[in-house]
Amino acid sequence: KNQVEQSPQSLIILEGKNCTLQCNYTVSPFSNLRWYKQDTGRGPVSLTIMTFSENTKSNGRYTATLDADTKQSSLHITASQLSDSASYICVVKGQAGTALIFGKGTTLSVSS
């Protein structure tokens, strides 16, 4: 069964600190993997999208890594800010014509 598992479920860090969120998937065949940020009561906003041939991709303070062999991805947030408090969702796209498969997300709280 195609699944996307994220860890931790929730995370609390101090402003200015770094953190890393994990995503494991069993989706096969694999087309691409995305990380989205979703603020409470808002729609998801794309952070990165990677195909199987890409190992890392950055978007400002966000850096995503992908290991297609082990089917693992991580999202690293550098120098966290209060505005980073949100749910971060790992999403995997299988073969063409199939729906996106969503993880349950990691809820990040950045405190001052």
Added chain:
Amino acid sequence: GAVVSQHPSWVICKSGTSVKIECRSLDFQATTMFWYRQFPKQSLMLMATSNEGSKATYEQGVEKDKFLINHASLTLSTLTVTSAHPEDSSFYICSATSGTGSPEEYFGPGTRLTVT
């Protein structure tokens, strides 16, 4: 970046009434639009996929007669929740793809539906 809007952003309706939610792609033509539902602290759940000019494809367990989807143009899709019940209260999110070869799927800001 591509922008997808939704209207209304929130709506409260009485049980038994119908509610229409609009999803618009503002700066690109959306060949395919998707409708999701999200319950509190849960991930997005795909309800249906709609392509412009054709009937929507519904996911298993989603009642097509209850959730009417119309994708009449390349920039507009509508979701109508018919005979709404309190259990239909949820956060409804649409997304769109341009079909230009880009894999990106752009999400709308969501519509909060509360059925009393």
